[in-house]
Amino acid sequence: MTKKETQLEKAQEKEVFRLSGADSHFKYEVSKIPGAEKLMLCFQCGTCTADCPVARFSGSYRPIQILRMAQLGMKERVLSSDDIWLCATCFTCTDRCPQGVEFASVLRALRNMAVEEGILPPGFREIASTVLKTGLANEITKLRLKKREEARLPPLPGSNPERIAKLAEIVGFSKIIEKKENKNV
Amino acid sequence: MSKSTYLLYLGCAIPSRVLSYEISARKVIESFDVELVEMPEFNCCGLPLDPISHDMMLVLAAQNLCLAEQQDLNIMTLCPGCNGTLRKVNKTLKEDKRLKERVNGYLSKVGMEFKGKTEVKHLIQVLTEDIGLKKIKDSVKKPFKNFKVAAHYGCHILRPYELIGIDDPENPTILKELIEATGAKYVNYENEMECCGATIIISGERAAASEFLGKDNISLQLARDKLIHLKEAGAQALITLCPSCYRMYDFNQPIIERAFNESFKIPVLHYPELLALAMGFSPDDLALNEHRVNPSEILSSL
Numbered sequence: 138m139t140k141k142e143t144q145l146e147k148a149q150e151k152e153v154f155r156l157s158g159a160d161s162h163f164k165y166e167v168s169k170i171p172g173a174e175k176l177m178l179c180f181q182c183g184t185c186t187a188d189c190p191v192a193r194f195s196g197s198y199r200p201i202q203i204l205r206m207a208q209l210g211m212k213e214r215v216l217s218s219d220d221i222w223l224c225a226t227c228f229t230c231t232d233r234c235p236q237g238v239e240f241a242s243v244l245r246a247l248r249n250m251a252v253e254e255g256i257l258p259p260g261f262r263e264i265a266s267t268v269l270k271t272g273l274a275n276e277i278t279k280l281r282l283k284k285r286e287e288a289r290l291p292p293l294p295g296s297n298p299e300r301i302a303k304l305a306e307i308v309g310f311s312k313i314i315e316k317k318e319n320k321n322v
Numbered sequence: 323m324s325k326s327t328y329l330l331y332l333g334c335a336i337p338s339r340v341l342s343y344e345i346s347a348r349k350v351i352e353s354f355d356v357e358l359v360e361m362p363e364f365n366c367c368g369l370p371l372d373p374i375s376h377d378m379m380l381v382l383a384a385q386n387l388c389l390a391e392q393q394d395l396n397i398m399t400l401c402p403g404c405n406g407t408l409r410k411v412n413k414t415l416k417e418d419k420r421l422k423e424r425v426n427g428y429l430s431k432v433g434m435e436f437k438g439k440t441e442v443k444h445l446i447q448v449l450t451e452d453i454g455l456k457k458i459k460d461s462v463k464k465p466f467k468n469f470k471v472a473a474h475y476g477c478h479i480l481r482p483y484e485l486i487g488i489d490d491p492e493n494p495t496i497l498k499e500l501i502e503a504t505g506a507k508y509v510n511y512e513n514e515m516e517c518c519g520a521t522i523i524i525s526g527e528r529a530a531a532s533e534f535l536g537k538d539n540i541s542l543q544l545a546r547d548k549l550i551h552l553k554e555a556g557a558q559a560l561i562t563l564c565p566s567c568y569r570m571y572d573f574n575q576p577i578i579e580r581a582f583n584e585s586f587k588i589p590v591l592h593y594p595e596l597l598a599l600a601m602g603f604s605p606d607d608l609a610l611n612e613h614r615v616n617p618s619e620i621l622s623s624l
Binding site: 222239252309 | 521
């Protein structure tokens, strides 16, 4: 077999999904998460995707596909997909879904599950560590504080990173963001 | 709780990068009979962490709400992201007893308890509900003439409707009315309710830097699409309510112009800046020089 044929076979192997390999419990696992309860109500009308601003410009991001994959139990493919990080959370799909599925919340649940498996895009990881360090998602630089003074704005109230770090421990957030990627997902 | 006193929740996007919004909002609000009290401390609203952990978002929002309850005051926000998050969590915790118990279980470890006795409003609600359009119109000393502006509401000020409920997300009028109160002419354009894309510019950071700020970046494509429609409609400026949307159209406008080899030169103003100018504040009062797309040329030509 030539090298090219092997590659082709591998590519096909990746494309074809056999339901025998599906995780039939996945849909129940997702539906248990607050906001994602109505996953199974999706009847694939495609309103979410037709109205999605990101889908207009992305060649691969299709809410309708993500919903179907989740319903079918394609856990590994959904959770490891780059696409689940592309939702802009505009909530147009949530407001227009005739079945009340709230896709943006289903997707948030899927993202949370991916993070549990150790998948966390670097940009999001950076935000998480900034919040734990400073109490805020955007660091406020000394230059900005000086500009505040010049503009005669009142001094900023301080944040409370100690409390945030403590809450992060209690909720289990600190542990989640330290997780390494589970290679089986 | 007094109706005319609010605890100002700034959020982090505004003090870290968009001071002009805060400056104009304070000037406008304090011109009316509304007192702003500084938060004793403030922490992340929780929104940026929702993709990572919904529970972490809930406790972050809840502890901010607790801080307001301790002050016995309602919250006024400027950033629609913070506003949406605090409103949603406030409403959900008030209605869902079991969730409230769970969140309070976490909060009790840091000596806090969510009671559900504060309200959260965005600046435009304080303007329209507390102050009212009539008083706003009366405050306009230098109404704009022949100034054609378009509006970008931003998703989070309107959606999800069930949890935000400020205005009809399919056909909102609140910002149109506020703009027309300044004498400016409201211009409609194609795809007016389109998202700015700011929330996923971070996802672009997974790609190489060259790709990140180039034509392939979905956020930049979304923002460019809006700039094209604004130009076609002949808008002389864009009015925004959100620091993140503002950054997409103002800070990133020169980046979009370079990436696509196009020219827009459409200044972006926060709504309170438009109102403050009409009330008679000078561009210097408002630190308009912070804007990357300089609005002074258009403003002096009016």
